[in-house]
Amino acid sequence: MKREDVVEAIIIEKNKLGLSWQDIADELGMGCVWVTSACLGMNSMPKAPAARLCQLLELPEEAQSVLMSFPTKAWSRDVPQDPLVYRLYEVVGVYGDTLKEVIQEKFGDGIMSAIDFSMDVEKLEDPKGDRVIITMNGKFLPYKSW
Amino acid sequence: MKREDVVEAIIIEKNKLGLSWQDIADELGMGCVWVTSACLGMNSMPKAPAARLCQLLELPEEAQSVLMSFPTKAWSRDVPQDPLVYRLYEVVGVYGDTLKEVIQEKFGDGIMSAIDFSMDVEKLEDPKGDRVIITMNGKFLPYKSW
Amino acid sequence: MKREDVVEAIIIEKNKLGLSWQDIADELGMGCVWVTSACLGMNSMPKAPAARLCQLLELPEEAQSVLMSFPTKAWSRDVPQDPLVYRLYEVVGVYGDTLKEVIQEKFGDGIMSAIDFSMDVEKLEDPKGDRVIITMNGKFLPYKSW
Amino acid sequence: MKREDVVEAIIIEKNKLGLSWQDIADELGMGCVWVTSACLGMNSMPKAPAARLCQLLELPEEAQSVLMSFPTKAWSRDVPQDPLVYRLYEVVGVYGDTLKEVIQEKFGDGIMSAIDFSMDVEKLEDPKGDRVIITMNGKFLPYKSW
Amino acid sequence: MKREDVVEAIIIEKNKLGLSWQDIADELGMGCVWVTSACLGMNSMPKAPAARLCQLLELPEEAQSVLMSFPTKAWSRDVPQDPLVYRLYEVVGVYGDTLKEVIQEKFGDGIMSAIDFSMDVEKLEDPKGDRVIITMNGKFLPYKSW
Amino acid sequence: MKREDVVEAIIIEKNKLGLSWQDIADELGMGCVWVTSACLGMNSMPKAPAARLCQLLELPEEAQSVLMSFPTKAWSRDVPQDPLVYRLYEVVGVYGDTLKEVIQEKFGDGIMSAIDFSMDVEKLEDPKGDRVIITMNGKFLPYKSW
Amino acid sequence: MKREDVVEAIIIEKNKLGLSWQDIADELGMGCVWVTSACLGMNSMPKAPAARLCQLLELPEEAQSVLMSFPTKAWSRDVPQDPLVYRLYEVVGVYGDTLKEVIQEKFGDGIMSAIDFSMDVEKLEDPKGDRVIITMNGKFLPYKSW
Amino acid sequence: MKREDVVEAIIIEKNKLGLSWQDIADELGMGCVWVTSACLGMNSMPKAPAARLCQLLELPEEAQSVLMSFPTKAWSRDVPQDPLVYRLYEVVGVYGDTLKEVIQEKFGDGIMSAIDFSMDVEKLEDPKGDRVIITMNGKFLPYKSW
Amino acid sequence: MKREDVVEAIIIEKNKLGLSWQDIADELGMGCVWVTSACLGMNSMPKAPAARLCQLLELPEEAQSVLMSFPTKAWSRDVPQDPLVYRLYEVVGVYGDTLKEVIQEKFGDGIMSAIDFSMDVEKLEDPKGDRVIITMNGKFLPYKSW
Amino acid sequence: MKREDVVEAIIIEKNKLGLSWQDIADELGMGCVWVTSACLGMNSMPKAPAARLCQLLELPEEAQSVLMSFPTKAWSRDVPQDPLVYRLYEVVGVYGDTLKEVIQEKFGDGIMSAIDFSMDVEKLEDPKGDRVIITMNGKFLPYKSW
Incomplete structure (x- = not known):
């Protein structure tokens, strides 16, 4: 299998x-x-x-x-096309540098891990249209000098 | 200017x-x-x-x-390279289809808007290493039939 | 199936x-x-x-x-090649910035939704050659500040 | 100049x-x-x-x-990134084959010209959110056999 | 079939x-x-x-x-590789801007249609090496203003 | 200079x-x-x-x-975008394999040279719309075996 | 077959x-x-x-x-990856402009044909490591003016 | 400088x-x-x-x-376009796998080095058209097992 | 087989x-x-x-x-996606020019061979998190002049 | 500055x-x-x-x-071309899946961090040709479930 x-x-x-x-x-x-x-x-x-x-x-x-078993992660090799996934990709494009500024201002030089990481989706009901709430939670890893 | x-x-x-x-x-x-x-x-x-x-x-x-004035949004045209931004892109690649499944299960066929949208970053202190918490909040837009 | x-x-x-x-x-x-x-x-x-x-x-x-069921939308991953589809793509290339100027002048900063959206095709008979009339109708979504 | x-x-x-x-x-x-x-x-x-x-x-x-003078038309060489222009590109991707089916059913084998072509944008006020109406008008060109 | x-x-x-x-x-x-x-x-x-x-x-x-039936035209998605086809592609690369200059000088702003179009190949015998004669015949379409 | x-x-x-x-x-x-x-x-x-x-x-x-002096020939590195040049590129895409079939049927295995080559453009007046006539004339080069 | x-x-x-x-x-x-x-x-x-x-x-x-029969020549569509083939590609990248300078200095404006062309591989024994000798032999084709 | x-x-x-x-x-x-x-x-x-x-x-x-000083070698990042350089690239595409077969048959598993390497160009006069002779001379490097 | x-x-x-x-x-x-x-x-x-x-x-x-038998080496043709492999690719991107500086300072103009080459992986236990030790060992090949 | x-x-x-x-x-x-x-x-x-x-x-x-200050890391956007850097890239291509197998066999599902990471280069003198020794040392990060 x-x-x-x-x-x-x-x-x-x-x-x-x-x-x-x-x-x-x-x-x-x-x-x-x-x-x-x-x-x-x-x-x-x-x-x-x-x-x-x-x-x-x-x-x-x-x-x-x-x-x-341990999967080899892979995904569609181009700009994503499905509109739901594309909107997420667009958020990374539009806000990527902003997140770098804000995270590194709060934490110092380093990254948010995508490995020691979890994510959650909630539905917020709203009469003007329900809202999708996505929460990411990743360990901060500081760069090392040696 | x-x-x-x-x-x-x-x-x-x-x-x-x-x-x-x-x-x-x-x-x-x-x-x-x-x-x-x-x-x-x-x-x-x-x-x-x-x-x-x-x-x-x-x-x-x-x-x-x-x-x-109204900006023309644009970003670096390739797979992002800065490690902090790349990790966000990797999250979209690894979890994009998962988010599509989970959001559409909760809301029906449609997308999370990246326009009627807000985002927040918090620092969660943790003795094993502080954690980055990113929260996205976007309006759900159902597909229309006509 | x-x-x-x-x-x-x-x-x-x-x-x-x-x-x-x-x-x-x-x-x-x-x-x-x-x-x-x-x-x-x-x-x-x-x-x-x-x-x-x-x-x-x-x-x-x-x-x-x-x-x-809810489809994953995808399409041919390159510049479209069929001449009919290419002409539509060319219209987006030639008139994309123009439409941005004209729509944002009329509506403010935001986009035309491709989700809350409908489209129609009509045939206009003309002795010098019939004409194709395509009408798009999409909700305007203003950018949000927070 | x-x-x-x-x-x-x-x-x-x-x-x-x-x-x-x-x-x-x-x-x-x-x-x-x-x-x-x-x-x-x-x-x-x-x-x-x-x-x-x-x-x-x-x-x-x-x-x-x-x-x-006669311009050399050119545009940004990649998938468009500004959200307003991207939504138009997405429409061509999602509905390109549909338009081919519908136009060729109405007109026979051929294309809508992007040269003998005009386009208009209107604002349709709507209490649930104003709507953008884009109308394209292009000459139908039948394929020639010889 | x-x-x-x-x-x-x-x-x-x-x-x-x-x-x-x-x-x-x-x-x-x-x-x-x-x-x-x-x-x-x-x-x-x-x-x-x-x-x-x-x-x-x-x-x-x-x-x-x-x-x-009406075909969806498509071709190999990259720079063509077969040497015969590549030479034709090279001609378009080397002489494309030249043809734009010469055609628009003779006809005004517009294009040669690839739809209302025919093409012919002849063999011209020559003791120093036979020659290939390709003739293209396309309708001129002027740009429209509106 | x-x-x-x-x-x-x-x-x-x-x-x-x-x-x-x-x-x-x-x-x-x-x-x-x-x-x-x-x-x-x-x-x-x-x-x-x-x-x-x-x-x-x-x-x-x-x-x-x-x-x-001897130029280094180069051209815009992507699918051509100006509509006049694109139509020529489309002709190579749509008719490239056809030209290979027809030329090699008439001449044997080989190519039309793009070096020992000339080209001409004529205007053919026509009441239904003038026509562009492009003639290419290239030496046939047979493949060599050794 | x-x-x-x-x-x-x-x-x-x-x-x-x-x-x-x-x-x-x-x-x-x-x-x-x-x-x-x-x-x-x-x-x-x-x-x-x-x-x-x-x-x-x-x-x-x-x-x-x-x-x-006459083959349609095609090859792997990207930068070659097998190390032996890549080294040949690297030679074209590193020495391509050099060969253009040296050949056109010796022969005038034109190219070495890859059609009227032959190639040979020899082994040169050497105590410090055997050497591969590749010889290419192509007809020079001068550019034509008309 | x-x-x-x-x-x-x-x-x-x-x-x-x-x-x-x-x-x-x-x-x-x-x-x-x-x-x-x-x-x-x-x-x-x-x-x-x-x-x-x-x-x-x-x-x-x-x-x-x-x-x-030691240069960082780099070259135009796409399929080469100048016809002289393209013909060399075409030779690698058409004959790359052939050279792998012939070299590894003569030498065993390994490559021809592009570093411990030299190259020469000669002109061979010929009444039917002069010929370009390119000779490459590279050390054979066998793969190592460990 | x-x-x-x-x-x-x-x-x-x-x-x-x-x-x-x-x-x-x-x-x-x-x-x-x-x-x-x-x-x-x-x-x-x-x-x-x-x-x-x-x-x-x-x-x-x-x-x-x-x-x-002698394999034709090939790999996934894009930026690698599996997170473990991507991190190695990122190291080459971030430290590639640094390694060129440091290696050529120690050895002169040339490269580290990827053919006459071996590699080893060790596990270094560490209470703050075990560490991966990768060691590469490649022959230095000096560029040749001729 | x-x-x-x-x-x-x-x-x-x-x-x-x-x-x-x-x-x-x-x-x-x-x-x-x-x-x-x-x-x-x-x-x-x-x-x-x-x-x-x-x-x-x-x-x-x-x-x-x-x-x-905290740099935005970026590098040349294509397959690297300088021969020294390309050989490192080739190592990742040829041995990437191997390293995934070997590391995950030793450590479980996870990655080697490129952030909590150090690297060293040594020269090993050898009469048959000096050797380049590169050592990478990165923290192992196990995937998290939640």
């Missing part, structure tokens, strides 16, 4: 059982964004949630070791 | 006066990320904060109309 | 029945451009037109849920 | 006199989109409007022949 | 029957370049030559409607 | 004297396309026409040796 | 019979580089060596006509 | 003195291709030829240390 | 037997990085380790000659 | 004083690779070495604050 086969099986079973990503995340007792990313093949799962996921979705036995 | 001249003048005066972006934002009574982005030329300022900024930094008179 | 299978099935049935896109749009009671785009997989259909389309073209049952 | 000098002089004089593109177009008795595009250097002007423009904005004498 | 199947069938039958493109063009009573381009899938055929071609090469019945 | 200075001087003097490229070509007794390309810096001139051109346009003495 | 099938068959038979490219070239009485390139599908073979090759490697009958 | 200033000074003095690259190479007692490449800034010169060159062309004193 | 089949077989057998790359390298008596790279198809194996590997992993007989 | 002015001043003074990068690093009591990278503008200096450097090279006073 290759990773893309496991991803495809997860989506088919999820639709068949009528589960949302949030339902699955609640079953696994972990965050919805992280669980979705691991199900889409972009993160490796520790043993416990991998086993629970296989049980929940009745995945074949070897799926568990695939879910636990 | 061109926009890049105003940006350069702001940075020189800011350094001369020893002000941080946060100080300037507090003086203008607006968010630090938005103020920084407008000072870097990526957003147009309403009249009041533009006038206050010119007074605070003793910018030449014509700077105010430049700050109020 | 994947989206591309549904698209292919629609085109085969449409040709077999000798229907035009306009005929299908009239049957569904919706705009011809929107119906065509949804049939080509670039928009999700609400339940009623999806059901009517499946009935009209005798599509397999599971096609309806595919038509209702 | 090079074309970019004339474009810059037009913008400076326009701002000094407090004229909008619409004001200038009304003075020249021609469409606002066309006038703006010619002022930005993307179309050549016939003698009468070029002379009237030079008089109106008190441009140097040689500007008139530059305005009448 | 997809377009590429029809193209492949044409080439197989043409080789089997020992026909040249010129032979086929003579049978159809049309130009050799146009017939070849239509057989390679880059132009749509009117009914009469499509029917004659199907009869001549004993193509399956449905090939005729494919030959008559 | 660099090549671009000579090109600029030629264009200024040509406009001042009110000469067309055809006038200059007639004075030099050579083809209009070739003369234009050499004046734009894409071909080296033999001594006689270079001297005659310098005399005709009263160019500085050192211009003659620049006109006679 | 397509060209890539013939290439694959040649390599399988060559390995099975334990022949080197040099052995095959000697059997055909032609140069090793040319024979290898034709076997890899980058050159068309005249009838005699094609027939001899088919006999030698016991290729199916139709392979001969494929070997004699 | 920057490297490009030294390159420019060399070319001006060379033209003033009417020297060819071959003349300069003979004066320095080194190969013409190497001398030209060092004069164009693509190789560093040892002290003796650098001193002799400065004396011969009466270059300013500091030119010698620039000629002796 | 093609190279990718052998790579896949190696990975399947390695997982089945529960061997690490280090285990395999120890069995073959060679370095872990080199063995891994050869197993992934980026280096050719001498006869002894190829035979031992086939025996150890019970690979089919023909795998040995594939492992001994 | 901009960063590039400081970099240029450092190089001029270093050459004037005849100092090597190693000499400067020894004076500052820090690593040669880190000092060189900071002098080339790719790392920010703490106060003490920045002050010592300014004193050593007699740089203008404001250089110190530039050296201490």
